Amino acid sequence: MFGKVNSSYLLGIDSLKVDIEVDISNQGMPQFSIVGLVENSVKESRERVRSALKNLGYNLFGKPIVINLAPADFRKEGTHFDLGIAIGLLIAAGYIDNKEVEDTVILGELSLDGKLRSVAGVLPIVEYSKKNGFKNVILPSGNLKEALFIDNINIYHSDNLQDIIHHLKNEKLLIPHRSDMEIVDSYDIEYEHDFEDVKGQFAGCRAIEIAAAGRHNIIMIGSPGSGKTMMAKRVPSILPPLTFNESLETTKIHSIAGLLRRQNDLVCTRPFISPHHTASNVAIIGGGSKATPGQVSIANAGVLFLDEMLEFDKNVLEVLRQPLEDREVTIARAGRTVTYPANFMLIGAMNPCPCGYYGDSSKECICSRTVIDRYRAKLSGPLLDRIDMHIHISSVAHDDLISLNKGENSKTIRERVMKAHELQIARFVDSNINFNSDMGEKDIKKFCKLTTEAEDILYKALKSYNLSARAYSKVIKTARTIADISGDMDIGKTHILESLQYRFNDAN
Numbered sequence: 229m230f231g232k233v234n235s236s237y238l239l240g241i242d243s244l245k246v247d248i249e250v251d252i253s254n255q256g257m258p259q260f261s262i263v264g265l266v267e268n269s270v271k272e273s274r275e276r277v278r279s280a281l282k283n284l285g286y287n288l289f290g291k292p293i294v295i296n297l298a299p300a301d302f303r304k305e306g307t308h309f310d311l312g313i314a315i316g317l318l319i320a321a322g323y324i325d326n327k328e329v330e331d332t333v334i335l336g337e338l339s340l341d342g343k344l345r346s347v348a349g350v351l352p353i354v355e356y357s358k359k360n361g362f363k364n365v366i367l368p369s370g371n372l373k374e375a376l377f378i379d380n381i382n383i384y385h386s387d388n389l390q391d392i393i394h395h396l397k398n399e400k401l402l403i404p405h406r407s408d409m410e411i412v413d414s415y416d417i418e419y420e421h422d423f424e425d426v427k428g429q430f431a432g433c434r435a436i437e438i439a440a441a442g443r444h445n446i447i448m449i450g451s452p453g454s455g456k457t458m459m460a461k462r463v464p465s466i467l468p469p470l471t472f473n474e475s476l477e478t479t480k481i482h483s484i485a486g487l488l489r490r491q492n493d494l495v496c497t498r499p500f501i502s503p504h505h506t507a508s509n510v511a512i513i514g515g516g517s518k519a520t521p522g523q524v525s526i527a528n529a530g531v532l533f534l535d536e537m538l539e540f541d542k543n544v545l546e547v548l549r550q551p552l553e554d555r556e557v558t559i560a561r562a563g564r565t566v567t568y569p570a571n572f573m574l575i576g577a578m579n580p581c582p583c584g585y586y587g588d589s590s591k592e593c594i595c596s597r598t599v600i601d602r603y604r605a606k607l608s609g610p611l612l613d614r615i616d617m618h619i620h621i622s623s624v625a626h627d628d629l630i631s632l633n634k635g636e637n638s639k640t641i642r643e644r645v646m647k648a649h650e651l652q653i654a655r656f657v658d659s660n661i662n663f664n665s666d667m668g669e670k671d672i673k674k675f676c677k678l679t680t681e682a683e684d685i686l687y688k689a690l691k692s693y694n695l696s697a698r699a700y701s702k703v704i705k706t707a708r709t710i711a712d713i714s715g716d717m718d719i720g721k722t723h724i725l726e727s728l729q730y731r732f733n734d735a736n
């Protein structure tokens with residue numbers, strides 16, 4: 229049984245390639261040797277690795293083990309091979325698949341109880357790893373800061389061996405760090421509105437939390453005064469923080485649109501843009517003589533809130549289809565075209581019918597079916613299809629508004645959203661996707677494993693509700709986010725059932 233781990237050795241300020249090769253034989257006397265022109269400090273690695281693995285319950289030392297640090301043509305010393313040797317042993321013993329570390333350089337010193345200690349010379353080794361085409365480096369937490377000076381390579385870190393093993397066994401993924409993906413710090417920002425002001429509305433708030441976590445488009449349908457505008461205004465307070473890349477891209481757009489208050493300002497919070505329903509096509513999409521970005525681009529990485537959605541011009545609603553699909557807009561003007569990012573989360577709010585009370589328990593609707601149908605026809609099927617979640621908001625009774633306690637505060641909700649966001653960062657680290665809602669068909673296949681039970685339910689729903697292919701993918705993507713919020717790797721029955729609700733709850 230054989231295992232191989234990528235490592236490196238620092239000579240001066242240059243890094244050299246070192247392969248840690250591990251061989252465990254099935255026959256022979258137990259032994260554990262390290263060869264390959266190694267100094268004593270490397271030989272001592274044996275005791276640390278043996279003890280650390282034993283303490284985690286891995287007893288692989290009853291067989292002959294040889295570790296070779298190749299090539300053998302230069303002397304090696306130091307303690308940073310420990311972690312690579314431990315992982316190599318677990319590969320050779322069949323606990324970890326060798327594929328998991330093919331693109332990865334591993335370094336770190338182990339203590340006897342399995343803690344990871346930082347090592348010297350990390351910066352040049354990470355630089356070497358990037359230059360030589362490796363995608364990831366695994367290292368001790370103490371070395372993270374230094375490693376982040378190098379961009380465009382994923383850095384995984386922990387302060388203990390157990391976490392690294394869980395990660396490589398795909399049991400619990402570590403969050404990758406990358407200088408371009410780092411979170412822009414916005415924790416101290418005070419938001420004007422907080423979710424704790426919203427009383428009752430548990431189902432509505434839950435749906436909004438899911439939408440915020442997976443950046444799903446959502447439309448709220450409900451009677452006047454039911455709290456739609458109130459809830460939408462509170463969404464910024466629960467959105468996950470911006471990554472550096474998102475911040476940079478959005479800053480550029482705001483700079484072109486002349487929206488930065490000061491030069492050198494970086495956009496640090498997700499935009500929340502709420503255009504008036506009289507806004508024109510050009511205002512929404514962008515254009516004009518200077519081809520300036522429209523509201524869809526200014527809302528990039530944030531929220532575009534269309535309140536009283538059906539009051540917007542039908543044309544305006546239709547032109548939204550393209551950026552919703554492509555996540556960017558191309559504006560043609562005077563013989564040239566400009567493309568701006570338009571990667572926003574759409575929140576729509578509308579009444580269910582002209583009188584506003586269709587499906588509401590507090591008051592009877594006075595509209596005829598024809599009137600209702602005509603009213604809703606403004607929202608075309610293809611546009612609705614692009615909105616992942618459709619929810620019905622019922623008004624909270626007056627007595628309840630007085631007697632009910634405060635709702636959950638935004639900080640608590642945001643913590644759950646951020647956990648789900650971290651899982652997405654880890655999942656999509658090698659693609660240019662940020663959120664579950666960005667997944668294409670291929671990504672859905674790769675990242676959305678359904679349990680048999682869940683598959684069964686989805687199949688039945690597909691048949692009985694006659695779901696379009698697009699709606700079908702949206703159900704899975706929303707279910708992915710629901711599973712992420714509860715920290716589940718696979719999508720189960722409850723996740724699919726909840727996700728299906730958000731397609732059929734629009735009081736038809």
Ligand SMILES: Nc1ncnc2c1ncn2[C@@H]1O[C@H](COP(=O)(O)OP(=O)(O)OP(=O)(O)O)[C@@H](O)[C@H]1O
Nearest residue numbers: 425426427428429451452453454455456457458624
């Ligand atoms: N669940 C609630 N908890 C606390 N206050 C509420 C709640 N629902 C409504 N309100 C109060 O009612 C006001 C009106 O709500 P809001 O404007 O959000 O309703 P809306 O659904 O947007 O109505 P419209 O369809 O007329 O735009 C809020 O500003 C708030 O004071």
Ligand SMILES: [Mg+2]
Nearest residue numbers: 456457535577
């Ligand atoms: Mg409103």
Ligand SMILES: [Zn+2]
Nearest residue numbers: 581583593595
């Ligand atoms: Zn009505």
